[in-house]
Amino acid sequence: MRRGLKLISIGLADEYDLSLRAVEEARSCDRLYVELYTTKLSTSKERLEAILGRSLREAYRRDLEGERPRILEEASQSLIGLLIGGDCLTATTHISLLLEARRRGLPTWVIHGSSILTAIAETGLSLYKFGKVVTLPLPERGPPDTVLEALEGNLSLGLHTLILLDLDAERGRWLSIGEGIRLLLNADRPDIFNDETPLIGVARLGWRNPLIRGGRASELLNIDFGEPPQALIVPGRLHFVEEEGLRLLANLPGEALKGWRPRSETELLVERYMKSCRRVIEKLESSPLREEAQRILDYASRYLSDAEYYANEGRWPTALAAVSYCEGLLDALRLLGLAEFEW
Template sequence: MLVLIGLGLSDEKDLSLRVIEEAKNSDKAYIELYTTAWFGDIKNLEEMIGKKIEVLKRKDLEENSERILNEAKEKNLIIFVGGDPLVATTHSALLLEARKKGIKTKVIHNSSIISAIAETGLHLYKFGPCVTIPFPEKTKGKLPESVYEVIKMNKSRGLHTLCLLDIAEESKLMSVKEAVEILLRLEEERREDVINEKEKIVVFSKAGSEDSKIFFDTIKNLKEKEVALPAVIIIPGLLHFTEKEFLEAISSFLPC
């Protein structure tokens, strides 16, 4: 059996009694943290469930998933995943392969950035497709044109765009400054007035943690702001007056 378990956005305290019971009854436990940042402690988690946890790397699930699936045929395996287990397509693909092979599966959901962004006051039903802004080395120095296209499409429909910031295998997190500079370079190349230094965007820092912060200001100002990581950027579409009022009331500093 293969069980995918969401860790939530903060630390091991986000786990439910159901998760602890499931983990204690498992034969083997894995954890995967390359798709999202997590502030917990693996040793504390091991003490909670009473067993060792093996850390998986990207290639273990994307290139060598057969090993995991073969184990799941004979044992009850759990894989802890940051946030919610099915937000990343890697885990959806693993789940599908397991079901194709007749392996019993289970998913235990948890909070994720997809739901947490409601804390900004933006209406969830007004979000279009989200994007990930990749590190330049992952695109061989080429600008991520697809990111620009999605933002452009969403804006044309009045929809907000959630921009996830890349995370490298060694847990290197992309900064807001790096992400904003990529967006501005895209605009400089395309010149379709989709992204403007003077427009106000939302930055949500350390969502789900005790010291989370929401910023609502111009791209120009936020580019120079030190923002704790991990963070996400939201490019607003058409703001309802209640959304704007909410943002201005709770943001960590107000628009100029």
């Protein structure tokens, strides 16, 4: 008996993004479904039907999700194909469906297609330097906390962050780039995201009418990117080829990158502490101290030098440990009345 589930990627935009393999595999199925609620495509059930020469049924959340997805009941009796926008295992929903099929011992096939996750290379940014990908939820679905957390982590490693903008295809609701930026600004974490943050907005990548535009957050805020799907990218540390790429491909003015140097929380702490320790040590070096206090001061000064050395090497955690230890030594002098200074 022919049975099982074929997950078939449609690709980025429309029916012309189907691969020859996807067309062939779809035609070989007993019954075909198309899922149109997790992404926004530039096609329709009818246009896909015309290309495949086969009739399609639309699959809804209730057919694919939950403990006993209806589509798997059918797949245990016949060969079912499910067409999915983008590359088909990008959304958790479809991985879960694949796993449930495997649990039931059903044969499965995965046919890949083009995806926003690699199409973003059109911005000029290297795909090898992206960190965690994250979705900015519609405000009614929750706060932007996970975005800020992912952004902080990626920036601390100098990596780029792709921020997908949530959409509720069933209700025709979607976040625009401008709304997304506003939500992030309103989160009030200027240390991670503020008016000056350089961004690249991308709309309809792989479609007939894509738009890629870079600028500071405050500049992109008021640009109309048109129809969805849209997404935002926060660049991390940039190679000069990437900088030129952004200029040529995303119209990002070089000025928008001025002063942009993603740094980790550890790095910022190290710089702040090194500055205050250096100031205190310089002050104490010119004051008369008792012999045992002088010894501690010399010791503290050596640890500050170590911290500076490790900071130069980019070994931030070790630098932070050294400079904080130096601070403890100096503060002990102050608390014991062996030296006078203020932080």
